[in-house]
Amino acid sequence: MKAAVLFSGGKDSTMAAYKAVEEGWELEYLVSMFSENPASYMFHVPNIGLTELSSEAMGVPLLRVKTLGKKEEELEDLRRALGELKERGVEAVFAGALESVYQKSRIDDICSELGLESHAPLWHRDPREYMEEIINLGFEVIVTSVSAEGLDESWLGRKLDMEVLDEIVKLNEKYGIHIGFEGGEAETLVLDCPLFKKRINVVEARKVWEKDSGYYLIDEAVLEDKD
Numbered sequence: 001m002k003a004a005v006l007f008s009g010g011k012d013s014t015m016a017a018y019k020a021v022e023e024g025w026e027l028e029y030l031v032s033m034f035s036e037n038p039a040s041y042m043f044h045v046p047n048i049g050l051t052e053l054s055s056e057a058m059g060v061p062l063l064r065v066k067t068l069g070k071k072e073e074e075l076e077d078l079r080r081a082l083g084e085l086k087e088r089g090v091e092a093v094f095a096g097a098l099e100s101v102y103q104k105s106r107i108d109d110i111c112s113e114l115g116l117e118s119h120a121p122l123w124h125r126d127p128r129e130y131m132e133e134i135i136n137l138g139f140e141v142i143v144t145s146v147s148a149e150g151l152d153e154s155w156l157g158r159k160l161d162m163e164v165l166d167e168i169v170k171l172n173e174k175y176g177i178h179i180g181f182e183g184g185e186a187e188t189l190v191l192d193c194p195l196f197k198k199r200i201n202v203v204e205a206r207k208v209w210e211k212d213s214g215y216y217l218i219d220e221a222v223l224e225d226k227d
Contacts (some may be wrong), residue, residue, distance in 0.1 A: 012096025
C-alpha cells in the first residue's frame with residue numbers, strides 16, 4: 001500500500017508521515033506546496049524550502065508543487081499533483097489536519113474525485129495529549145512563526161518540550177490559543193524525529209518581527225549525523 005503525505009516540514013505533517021508508516025503504509029512521496037502567497041489559506045509557507053532537507057533526512061522523495069496561493073485556485077495545483085501521484089501508483093494521501101474543516105474537506109474532496117484514500121490520523125485528537133505524544137516520541141520541534149496574542153518574539157526559535165507545553169496551556173487558558181497551534185497561531189519545523197536518518201542543524205537564522213506577528217527565517221541549515 002503506497003501513500004503520499006502533504007508535507008510542510010512542521011510537526012503535524014511530519015507526525016502524519018510517522019502515523020502512515022506506523023500503520024504499515026509504504027511512504028512513497030512527500031508533497032510540498034510552494035506558495036507565493038504568504039497568507040495562503042491552505043499551505044504552510046515559512047521555511048518551506050527546508051522540506052528538501054526533511055526529504056533527504058527521511059529518505060523519501062519530495063514532490064515540489066508551485067502555486068500562486070490564490071484562494072480555491074491553489075486547490076487545482078494540488079489536484080494536478082495528486083493526480084500525477086496516482087498515476088505513479090500512490091493509493092492514499094495523508095494530511096496533518098487537526099481541526100481545520102476548511103483544509104480537510106477540500107483534501108477529502110480532491111482525493112474522492114481522484115479515487116484516492118484520504119487519511120487525517122491526527123483529526124480531533126486531544127491537543128494536549130497530542131503535543132505530549134510528539135515530545136515523548138522524541139520529535140525535536142522549533143517554533144518558526146507566531147501570530148496570536150500571548151505569543152511574542154521570544155517564542156521564535158524555541159524548542160517544544162514539556163515546560164514549553166505548560167506555558168502553551170496557560171496561554172490557552174488566558175487567551176484561548178489552541179494548544180496544538182491549529183488555526184495558524186504558530187508554525188513549526190521538525191529538526192529530528194524517529195523517521196529521520198539524519199537531523200537538521202540550523203546554522204544561521206534570524207527573527208523577523210512585524211507589529212504583532214513574526215517568523216524565524218532560517219538562512220542556512222544542514223543535515224548532520226544523529227548521536
